[in-house]
Amino acid sequence: MIIFVLQARCIAAVVADTQRTRFLVGTLSLREENEIHLLQIGDKTGALAFDGLYTHPSEIWGLSACPFDVSILSTVYASAGEFGAAIWKLPERARGAANTPLQKLASLDGHTQRIKCTLWFPKGKHHQIVSIDAENLYVWDLDPSGKPAKELGRVSSGLQQMAGGCWSPHDVYIVATACGTSLKCWDLRTMKEASTVDQAHAGQVRDLDYNPKRQHTIVTSGDDSKVRVWDLRMSGMPLSELPGHAHWTLRVQYNRRYEELILSAGTDAMVNLWYVPPPAEGKSKSSPKISDPLVRSHHEHEDSIYGIAWSARDPWVFASLSYDGNVSLSFVQSFLRNILLSLRFTSTTSLKQFAKS
């Protein structure tokens, strides 16, 4: 299930497409022409296959798919001193043509530093987008008619280098960012800091993701290789800490439907799937305790992994992308699916029982 592309850092699920499991992969090549690959799980084969190939002018350092339009995406790019971020539209595929260039809708100009990522508005069709560079966070308004994007505001993080961010799916005015060794949330109305977790990691915080079900829960990963789950209201101690990876943990992502599942990937070429039971409310100690939260380590890759993505359609499928351009498709094991499904009905069942059966 491995498909070779050029060297690549980013993969994103096509979130708007709920019919098929599709992923976008952006390549990173200094000397070759860069491409956006559209991958799709074949209906019959169940394996990944190429569905489209579009050329992109420069190296792709970041990629995110528009949540409401299948054909729109945003990239963060850089090449030899230049950098930028832009919104693109996948053109209609012309038969026979191998490579079709992307159609640029808008570009987010004005950044003075290398851009780290772009974030789409998390709820519904809305033309706001956030872009983050090492020092600043910009909020843009996209004009659908094709005019250049309008800057709505910006926040400076000061001395701490920002590495990534996540727009809260619960409160659309909050964006969380990885700021140096800490985690900072910004209020887009006041353009001020809303909450902070200082020293979230011993090194640079690399990635973070909002719990899809709980408003104040965020998972972070960092250069100290750990994965930590935080409650923003209690920033002193993490809710839980996972050992993470042998080297940096670069990516961490909640499963959209099952908050117990956390996917992480790191420079040790591993993809780890964690099972973290949510903190039990009311009865504090009745939740099933598992000795090892690591459900599975995927060893398919040979190089550092910079991209992971859960499928937008099937909650049991995820793809991972390593630097050498290998995309691997994996599935959540069936025993875990059974547990999660049964937990939806009976909340207090021990994982071990299921693991045995």
Next chain:
Amino acid sequence: MAEDLDEKARRVRELLSSFYKSDESDSGDFDLDAPGDGGVSARRRDTLLQINTKGFEPERYMASLVRKTNLPTLLKKHVEVAAEIKNLDSDMQMLVYENYNKFISATDTIKVMKDNVAGMESNMQQLLEKVTAVRTKSDNINASLFERRGRIEELNGTRSLLRKVQFVFDLPKRLRKCLKEGDYAQAVKFYVGASPVLETYGSSSFRTCKQESEEVIATISKRLQAKFLADSEPLPGRAEAVALLQQLKFPVDVLMDGFLTSNMKHLLELQTLSHKSKSPDDAKKFITEFTQTATAFRSIFPTGESRLNEAAKDLLDKYFANVNVSLQPEAGSLSAAELISLLKSLSADVAKMHEVMPEAGFIDGAIQAVESAVKQHVNHKFKVLYAQVTGALSDIHSPKQEQAKDQQKPLLLSLENVQNLIVNGGLEVLKDLTQLLDDSVDFLVSWRDAYIDLVQGGFQEFFGSLVDHFISLSLASATQGEGSDQRLGSPAPGFVLLLSRLSTFIEQEGVPRITEAVGDSFIGGSLGDRPAFLPSEICRAFRAAAEKFLRQFIDVRSRKLSIMICKSITTPNWLQYKEPRDVRMFADLLLDEVKGMEGEVKQVLEPGKSHRRSDSAGSSSSTRSSNTTRGDSRSSRLNNRGKTHLLERDVAKLFKQRVEIFTRPELTQASVISMVVKIALKSFQEYVRLETFSRCGFQQIQLDTQYLRDPLREVVDDDNVVDFLLDEVCAAAAERCTDPTPLEQAVLDKIVHTKREKRLDDEATKVFI
């Protein structure tokens, strides 16, 4: 002849019994289930044997006999049967005769009885008449005497009353006489006898009499009290006095109290004195005094045992309070030997006291006191040991390390110090406590198991709290390391490494040795469900802790290196980099840092194997996977336009040595250092991948890695790893380079060579200075 008769009788009996028995069995024949003779059919088959039963059928018998037997046998049978018949006839006759005789004698007896009873009738009649006459007369007499009897009884009563009155009137006189003669017992007896009368009529007719006698009695009572109080008086006399006083209803309790308080006071004084002076003589004196007092009291107040017990208990409490004070000195620890001597004297004392007063519960009290004393002793020992160890650790940890730095190998010294402290200290404590067990003071015997549990539990707790202490120390040092500025050579990582080594030492040597020692002398115990000392549990805790500390050390150290590398990569503008002329500063700093770490590691850890192939595939993640998946998956590649260089790289990788990067660290010098270096180099690669280089930038990286190569190879256990990782760094830089033209090997070598020379010179001068 007699034998003959006997024989006959027996036979008759047999015959009869067989007859009746067969009769019974016949009746049972109807029960088909009954085992035994087996029903009619069975009998038919054995007709020849059925001659002696009731159901005997002569015709069938004869028929079968005639049919089955030949003539001689038949004849023989005939003779037999004839003889038997004869025998039976005579027997029957005999039987009849015997019974007839008995019957006749019985008839005679009955006849005689009949005659006798007929004569008795008249005699009985006579007797009845006489008895009736006697009764009438007696009634008459009774009636005539009745009137006088009442009168006599009255007179009798008056007489006795008069006698009593006489006695009461005489009482004062008698009492005085007794007083004169000193016969107090008699006096008391008189008084007590008269006292009911005096009490009833004392207010009226016998007033004077009562007054007088009371006066005398008061004197007597006073004299008795004096007698009781006089110590010189012999004990029986005093006891008698008390008995008399008691009869006089004098409150004896007051006397008892007085006696006890005075004596106990005296005893207490003696006792405190003895405890202060701690001389055995005083203690002995106390014991003898106590014994005397108890005996005296007992003979004087035979009924006051309970009071004595109470008082003794009171005394005892105070006594044990004193004992406890002497057993648990506030300052300084008591050695086991001292404790033993104290306990022994206590044991002897208490035994004596117990002989005197078994009910007072001396033994219980003593056992309690000893228990608490021993418990405290044990706890104290462990506390002291714990304090020593933690003290030694905090000495290393605390800012005093400035002094320690002057020494050549501060970590090594402190490591040995603490190791010795734990093992020897532990063994010493154990030795000390064993003494207590060996000398088996009487009281200890009864709760030996509990004592063993106590000691084992002490060790368990000691090690448990030690682990906790270690962990808290490591956390503290970790936060210190992060919170304050991360100075180079900050003591925290080394200290953490020390803790790791120490934990391993405890796990592998300390605990087994202690366990062995404990096993030698403290076997048994375990009053609870499980033994109080669980070496395996402790070992597990320490192993986990050691691993944790090691990880922490590696994390902290590699993070420091990574930060240096990060700065060196992110600061320059690589796209406008100038031609590299020299290796950059950071490389030297990096090597210095590695060297510093090496110094720490070498002090604390053992060398371990050097230059080995890492083969622990299970716990590692490899950077390369098998060739087959690679080959298969390549076919699925759709777009192979212009990707030759990638392919080349892949192929090149294929032929390279497969290298494991992230192995599980062991607690050896090489393993730990390589782990740190590996993580740092991996970070190097990752940082490089985030940049874009110009040709010169790439060459600079090439130069830096080339310079780092040899020194790093020296410290790492597997050369290949360093080579592999540095090559990866170079490859990453080449990939991220717009024009990856490497430096010429000659230039590279030259620059690296000069730089290295310079560094050696610098180091030489440093040492020189």
